Amino acid sequence: MTTSQDVVVSEMGIGAGGAAMPGSGAAGLFACRSAASAGAMSMRQTYRDLAAAASRSANCTWAELEAMRAASPTRSRPGTDVDELTAWMVSPAHPSCLHGARRFFTVHGCCLQAGGDSNLSLVLLCSEQRKHPSALGKFEQIASASKGKKIVMFLDYDGTLSPIVANPDAAYMSDAMREAVRDVAKHFPTAIVSGRCRDKVHNFVGLSELYYAGSHGMDIKGPGSNPESVLCQPASEFLPMIDEVYKVLVEKTKSTPGAKVENNKFCLSVHFRCVDEKRWNFLAEQVKAVIKDYPMLKLTQGRKVFELRPSIMWDKGKALEFLLESLGFASCSDVLPVYIGDDRTDEDAFKVLRKRGQGVGILVSKCAKETSASYSLQDPAEVMEFLLRLVDWKRRSSAPPMVRPRV
Numbered sequence: 001m002t003t004s005q006d007v008v009v010s011e012m013g014i015g016a017g018g019a020a021m022p023g024s025g026a027a028g029l030f031a032c033r034s035a036a037s038a039g040a041m042s043m044r045q046t047y048r049d050l051a052a053a054a055s056r057s058a059n060c061t062w063a064e065l066e067a068m069r070a071a072s073p074t075r076s077r078p079g080t081d082v083d084e085l086t087a088w089m090v091s092p093a094h095p096s097c098l099h100g101a102r103r104f105f106t107v108h109g110c111c112l113q114a115g116g117d118s119n120l121s122l123v124l125l126c127s128e129q130r131k132h133p134s135a136l137g138k139f140e141q142i143a144s145a146s147k148g149k150k151i152v153m154f155l156d157y158d159g160t161l162s163p164i165v166a167n168p169d170a171a172y173m174s175d176a177m178r179e180a181v182r183d184v185a186k187h188f189p190t191a192i193v194s195g196r197c198r199d200k201v202h203n204f205v206g207l208s209e210l211y212y213a214g215s216h217g218m219d220i221k222g223p224g225s226n227p228e229s230v231l232c233q234p235a236s237e238f239l240p241m242i243d244e245v246y247k248v249l250v251e252k253t254k255s256t257p258g259a260k261v262e263n264n265k266f267c268l269s270v271h272f273r274c275v276d277e278k279r280w281n282f283l284a285e286q287v288k289a290v291i292k293d294y295p296m297l298k299l300t301q302g303r304k305v306f307e308l309r310p311s312i313m314w315d316k317g318k319a320l321e322f323l324l325e326s327l328g329f330a331s332c333s334d335v336l337p338v339y340i341g342d343d344r345t346d347e348d349a350f351k352v353l354r355k356r357g358q359g360v361g362i363l364v365s366k367c368a369k370e371t372s373a374s375y376s377l378q379d380p381a382e383v384m385e386f387l388l389r390l391v392d393w394k395r396r397s398s399a400p401p402m403v404r405p406r407v
């Protein structure tokens with residue numbers, strides 16, 4: 001099912017830099033600590049490469065901000081979104097078909113759309129390649145692929161379990177969602193993988209039975225409150241630098257109304273959701289000016305947020321691999337990782353699933369996007385519905401068969 005994923009995906013981060021980290025395929029629960037120091041050595045050795053990469057990353061263009069605007073639209077574009085989404089989720093009936101009021105035809109295998117508000121608008125997909133059906137609509141398919149396999153659940157937080165809100169400190173998840181996640185964790189090993197600081201996302205979720213991978217996977221902890229259950233912190237050497245850059249960014253951005261710098265422990269976020277669009281460029285320049293002095297950091301974009309993180313080869317995809325290995329599923333064919341996320345950093349995990357030819361990547365999005373995920377869900381409400389169905393399916397499939405009394 002998920003092995004035939006053939007979407008071409010572009011690199012989405014601004015910064016392409018990163019030091020190769022020996023031991024990134026960790027060999028066990030605590031392997032990451034030694035991998036971290038080996039990684040740190042490697043970082044020192046490749047400082048020059050990193051500096052070059054970082055200066056490349058500091059040269060991001062405004063076009064990338066435009067892409068960012070499209071990636072997290074503030075308002076829907078009337079007359080286009082619904083059609084695009086439909087086409088993205090379900091392949092249109094083929095050349096010259098009528099789809100609603102619009103006419104589709106193909107050029108070089110790509111599906112083009114005529115009519116609507118513009119004379120000719122390119123639909124985001126090549127029809128045969130980029131279908132991301134609803135994970136709810138295809139639930140039976142996903143369930144049957146998981147028969148005889150051990151599901152491991154990976155959940156992003158913002159935009160996946162909680163709705164996107166203007167104030168990042170108020171991104172609460174609902175009690176109903178919490179119960180759904182609790183139920184999922186009763187049946188399958190479950191990890192929250194977030195760009196947030198681990199403690200903060202743990203506080204939001206409030207379930208101690210889960211694995212938590214904070215700071216985009218750079219801070220991984222197992223269930224329970226035992227400090228020994230910290231499993232992996234590959235960027236610990238960066239802590240003093242991150243604290244310093246946090247202070248510099250707060251100072252630098254305080255003249256921009258609405259800008260907010262968030263310290264996520266091993267990485268930083270500079271939010272511009274509440275900044276007047278006219279000032280986005282200026283804010284981007286400010287952030288770029290700061291990161292120029294810190295070539296060991298790279299800059300990427302999320303949903304109306306700039307994210308600064310250590311230039312090490314560690315991301316949500318590596319965190320997923322590390323957790324699978326920690327759980328003893330490194331090279332198992334009978335495991336089915338399910339990863340649900342809404343943001344660009346989640347693409348690293350989707351790509352890992354594709355590379356493994358194993359697992360189910362689900363993008364949470366209301367609009368058509370370029371993605372390595374195989375399925376889609378529109379919003380956290382649909383995520384909750386999917387989780388509940390999975391629990392229900394698991395309960396039913398593991399219940400002993402009913403024995404009919406003989407009459």
Ligand SMILES: O=P(O)(O)OC[C@H]1O[C@H](O[C@H]2O[C@H](CO)[C@@H](O)[C@H](O)[C@H]2O)[C@H](O)[C@@H](O)[C@@H]1O
Binds near residue numbers: 163273303
């Ligand atoms: O990996 P995630 O858990 O999705 O974290 C990514 C970023 O999420 C948060 O920011 C986003 O959600 C906020 C609250 O809804 C919203 O205000 C902001 O615009 C979004 O970008 C979090 O605050 C960031 O630190 C994370 O990097």
